[in-house]
Amino acid sequence: METKAIPTSLEGVVVVEIAFVRDARGFFIESYHKRQFAQIGITDEFVQDNHSRSARGVLRGLHYQDRTAPMAKLVRCTRGAIFDVVVDLRAGSPTFGKWFAIELSEENMKQLFVSVGFAHGFYTLTDIADVQYKCTGLYVPAAEGNMAWNDPDLAIDWPDRNPILSRRDGNGMSLKQYLANPAFHYRS
Secondary structure: OOEEEEEOOOOOEEEEEEOOEEEOOEEEOOOOOHHHHHHOOOOOOOOEEEEEEEEOOEEEEEEEEOOOOOOOEEEEEEEOEEEEEEEEOEEOOOOOOOEEEEEEEOOOOOEEEEOOOEEEEEEEOOOEEEEEEEEOOOOOHHHEEEEOOOOOOOOOOOOOOOOEOOOOHHHOEOHHHHHOOOOEEOOO
């Protein structure tokens, strides 16, 4: 099955499209194939898989792990649909503070590869959404960072201005606060 990497407006963030077979019985997809991913430039070693379930209107993010425990992610929505967002946190990058969004769903079967140096979050568009993601690093609470989902300097065009948030996600730092001690620096 063919795997394609579609560049986004953010260097290091790639939409992954994989050919799949759908018929009256259901579908079949090879959601990850190491050799095919290497052919499209994704050679990172994944060491942890995560799975979350969220109700409609839930916003999770914008999360990252700093350079003490960096983590890239390969994200997909296996049930329902999400509005998936990535923010460039690499100080000095030409796209620093810019964001990219895409709808990931069980119908389109697209995936998003998010390199180290980006914050990631999503908003649930359907009654229930299951999000699964492969990670290149292990979860380390001391390395975790959280950006404010509604920071006016980011100006993310979320589908809802009153999402359901955890306490932590409701108290993320602003881009200005992040710049006082950035977790990542751009290397050209």
